[in-house]
Amino acid sequence: MAEKLLEIKNLKQHFNVGKANEVKAVDGISFDIYKGETLGLVGESGCGKSTTGRSIIRLYDATDGEVLYEGESVHGKKSKKELKKFNRKMQMIFQDPYASLNQRMKVMDIIAEGIDIHGLAKDAKEREQMVFDLLKTVGLNKEHANRYPHEFSGGQRQRLGIARALAVDPDFIIADEPISALDVSIQAQVVNLLKELQEEKGLTYLFIAHDLSMVKYISDRIGVMYFGRMVELAPAEDLYNNPMHPYTQSLLSAIPLPDPNYERNRVRKSYDPASHNYAEGEDVRMREVSPGHFVDCSEREFEALKAGIIKG
Amino acid sequence: MEKILQIKDLELSFNTFGGEVKAIRGVNFDLYKGETLAIVGESGSGKSVTSKSIMRLLPESSAEFKNGEILFGGKDLTKLSDKEMQKIRGKEISMIFQDPMTSLNPTMPIGKQITEPLLKHQKISKPEARKVAIDLLRLVGMPKPELRMKQYPHQFSGGQRQRIVIAISLACNPQILIADEPTTALDVTIQAQILELMKDLQKKIDTSIIFITHDLGVVANVADRVAVMYGGKIVEIGTVDEIFYNPQHPYTWGLLSSMPSLDTDESKLYTIPGTPPDLLDPPKGDAFALRSEYAMKIDMEMDAPFFKISDTHKAATWLLHPDAPQVEPPLSVIERMKKFPGSRYYEGSAN
8 A cells, every 4th residue: 555644543623622512523533645645525514524624734723633744743732843844745725716815915925925934935036937837837827927816717716726735845735625616617627637736746635525526536535424423435436336334325325417317216315323223332433344445333334244245 | 388488589788897798698498387497507608697687686777688578477577667576576486596595684583584475475464474484394394393483594504594495485386486506505415305305396386497507417307408508698408318318519518528427437527628708798600619629610700590409409509500510529428329319329229
């Protein structure tokens, strides 16, 4: 197996701790991200997928658990210098290309902000050249550098967001629903761009989305989240062809496909968490049912799933 | 079948500082009783403007009907006064908006919001209206409707709010329901529930639905007929099978190819090159020609008329002209056409 880039161990992110309205947004999830892969994270809104991404990049301080980046913990006490080092390696692309770019800054300064903070350019000329190169990389041109965000369309803005993330030459990018706000035809353009960049620069992605067909298209492996827990993690093909957790099955059965014949015969499954009938204190955790395919289940379910594979 | 709404040669422009934006440039379609017509297209193609012009929800200060008529119940909706329009809006034609977070009034209990159209359009008392509202909430699958009546929108989830919006839109048993991206802001599981609900309700009350979306999966799920819009015009219209399995317009080909299906393995997604046309200065000829690899010389000169493929299916592309060269559609489209009896790639019969 490839080298681990990130290890997430029992990560918990609770809000309003100790108050009546305590929210366990992420409740103990563990997974690894390998170098050069794209890990997709799916689930319905409120399941904690965005919070997971934000905790990994330390936009929130984790309640419990560890995030190790190349063996080093991301959370915990850090000097400014140490933090800067992490920030250069990890970048984020946000969902809303309208809200995530400062309207009062020119494109040049938006993209160069990271370059300035990390002191990556020797002089103004080099800085300018770097921004021009980045614009070219994402399919815009250098005339765009002197414009303001409002002069761009949604797809173009998302390209700016990508250029900004690339400015500090990161290894790992968290893309939080980068295409949800875009039109279908524009979505394809942005996804193609992300894929090209990955091949060129050997980037690793955590791709968070609720559009499952796009996620399957871009991801090597996919994790499914439900109410703050990861319920299934498997290679993309495997997850679609052989979903094991009932929630994953329900999620997959809900995706409408552009095929009227299929739609007429579609049977939607619904998921009821009570259907597991877990006994009090039963040990429910991620177990590897087949190589690389993890399912959140009890010992009893685990045996049943394994038996199912041998039979099937 | 009975035609309930007819749109004829509709042209509408916005007067802006930059000049006249020709948002709708000659749209024609009929809506039949009890059917679901889906309108698809990119943003800026005019699909939302078309629906809002039926409801007359566009700002009168800038939007101007240039030509054509919208016939409903023997009346031309483009000519009605505001007062007359108010009698139709919410009663005979109602609308579900995209964002359930912003289309409800946050300062008003939802019971009051559901009874509002009832009290306005029907001569019933408040207690009666309350009873109808509770029934409506039950109809859209809201548990404990009596208790829920007093609650405010923020006490509901996104899916529940969309159910409330649907309840409001159905309050007066409208003949036409316009749904403008009703599920775009929702999760797939909730989306599936809402779509099933809408289909169910349609069977029960026999409403006609105009469904606007850019999600072709949703279209395949709900639509009886599909109209594809591009650059302020309908470029292809047909039954859902005709559009998905026997598309004829290069733009429809592009749309269908740019969506990954769950079983594709292509290394690169197809993208439609270029950007939608600038409707401040619409291109001469076929608006899609500049982005189309199938464009011919005539596309740059003259806009294509509709060519009939079947009684229900027509497309505006010169490729269908008898003198046009035979072209190969993209591979993924040929795959689709193999499933359609009557297309030249059909694999089912002997030929």
